[in-house]
Amino acid sequence: MSLNRQLASIARQGVVTVETVADLRAHPFATSPELVFETLGAVTAGDGGGGVWRWDVTSSDDDNLGTVVLPTGHTGAGRRVRVIDGNAVYAAWFVGKRTDDVTAGLQAAIDVAETNGINKVYLDAHTYNVSAPRAGVTLTVKTCSITGAGAERSVLAIGTSTETGGIGGTDVVDVRIADLKVDGQRTAYAGWNRGVVFFGGTNIQVERVHFHRLGGGPLTIAKDTTTPASDLVPSGSASPNLVSVINCQFTDSFGSHCISTKARGAKRVLITQNKMINSCVGGISIESQDALGSGAAPIEDVIVTDNYIEKSSGDNSALTGLNPTGIGINENVLRAVCSNNIIKDLIKGGANAQPSGIELGTSPLQTDTPCEKIAVTGNVIIGVTDQIEGFTIANKNTDIEEVLIANNLIAGNISNGVLLRPGLDNGTGTINKLVISGNIFEDTNGGGIYHYNLNDALGPADKIIINGNRIIAKAGTTRYGINLAGTNAVITNNLIERYPRAISFVGTAEKFLIANNQLLNNVDGVRGTLSSSLITGNVMSGNTGYAVYITTGDSLSNISGNYINGGNNGIRAPAGCTARNNDVLNLTGVPIWTGLNTGTYDAALNRTA
Secondary structure: OOHHHHHHHHHHHOEEEEOOHHHHHHOOOOOOOOOEEEEOOOOOOOOOOOEEEEEEOOOOOOOOOOOEEOOOOOOOOOEEEEOOOOOEEEOHHHHOOOOOEOHHHHHHHHHHHHHOOOOEEEEOOEEEEEOOOOOOOOEEOOOOEEEEOOOOOEEEEEOOOOOEEEEEEEEEEEEEEEEEEEEOOOOOOOOOEEEEEEEEEEEEEEEEEEEEOOOOOOEEEEOOOOOOOOOOOOOOOOOOEEEEEEOOEEEOOOOOEEEEEEOOOOEEEEEEOOEEEOOOOEEEEEEOOOOOOOOOOOEEEEEEEOOEEEOOEOOOOOOOOOOOEEEEEEEOEEEEEEEOOEEEOOEOOOOOOOOEEEEEEOOOOOOOOOEEEEEEEOOEEEEEEEEEEEEEEEOOOOEEEEEEEEOOEEEEEEOOOEEEEOOHHHOOOEEEEEEEEOOEEEEEOOOOEEEOOOOOOOOOEEEEEEEOOEEEEOOOOOOOOEEEEEEOOEEEOOEEEOOOEEEEEEEEEEOOEEEOOEEEOOOEEEEEOOEOOEEEOOEEEEEEEEEEEEOOOOOOOEEEOOEEEEEEEEEEEOOOOEEEOOEEEOOOOOOEEEOOOOOEOOHHHOEEO
């Protein structure tokens, strides 16, 4: 067709259809202002990148492959610009279905959205290969959400070199990452290779994202950090506010925790309905600082609920011998709820490592950052391959205060149900106002609730309530059902069975109330150094050592109103302690000893047979 006939045809129709953006760029009439062009695709026809293009006579914008085209040979102002009708920018406009590196195209899509006040970039069902043109993260957002067609349909495949990442940004606002898969393509730990990392921001949402084969902590929400040094992080970023991680999946990844919030001063954090399998050193970590010194603002108002964590391993990192943790509320957290999570089969990293289902407290690096007002309820923690601690509550020089641990199930291959370590590594920290209530600790290899002081200065515990728990030992354990030091403790209404000591004391124990417990088939029921305390209303049966043996202490303890039936010896306490109104029946040894070595008792004050 001659040129004149082409012009006549186009003039009648007003619309020119071409297959690709490249065809539009090269078209001889691309600069004709009266014409509208339609492309059938970005790279090939039908690849999702088609659209309608008008002539903008004033535009001098750079050709960005997707929404602005500079016709071949044209100079000066004037560009073909895509007609954007809707509330999203489509990645396919820029990259179509390309299988090579599309980093530049995806970043261009994000930049166009943010420049035009559009909140969403949409990824069609496709695998998008990206590399890392900058250290830390590959795609940078500020106000733009990235949404895919589904967690197994839209895949962001990031480069495997050290210090790469997927999506990130600093001081972001109203950003949502949803319905896509971030695949780090790693088969072993080989340096940082993260999925999503944000440093500061407001209203951050991560939903229905599958984090797979990543190498450095798949999802990180932080204020700022000093490591790794090459992260894209200005150190003045704002503390995150309104953060939610919902219904995400983490598989076959390495490095730090699946979800890490090292975010000083963060507020209102929700982590719920996520699944983590065979990934990282731990599941979820909440902490206000990362070896950045003291004085940091706390993380406030955290909810961690309905998550499933299985087979985190201490060897999923550059280091071996690490202690995997299902959920860590590690330090400087104010007001948190950790509920209805399932944590199963954590794998230790080396012979001396000890996994923990849920950990509260600090690492030895921290100095003055307490955890306060924490509720841990309704969780299930199951040990399988390796022994795990159900809960570890540990601090160095800080206080852990006002903590509730209630209605949890701890079972399987368990070391201790609750391990208390105030004053970790010879620190001065304390545990105060702790309530442990209504839990089931089933078949523990170690202790039920165990105050531990090996290699530590024994830190004090004050105002601890242990009530209504079922604490059952596995045969052969050498630890105790409850082992506690401190003051003003209440131990009531617990069932404790099959331990060398059902209730024991380590260090200084005074002003304890031990009441209405069932202590069955242990060696000793209550034993240790105890002062100024009341032991009353307990049922003790089948204990092969002593029902009650107060080895040393002051003479102010009262042992009264207990029912002791069957077993070996009854009550033995220092001279001056009161033992009265007890039923001490059917023993093979001595019913009641008064005076540490006298072997006498006052039958008139107790009923013995």
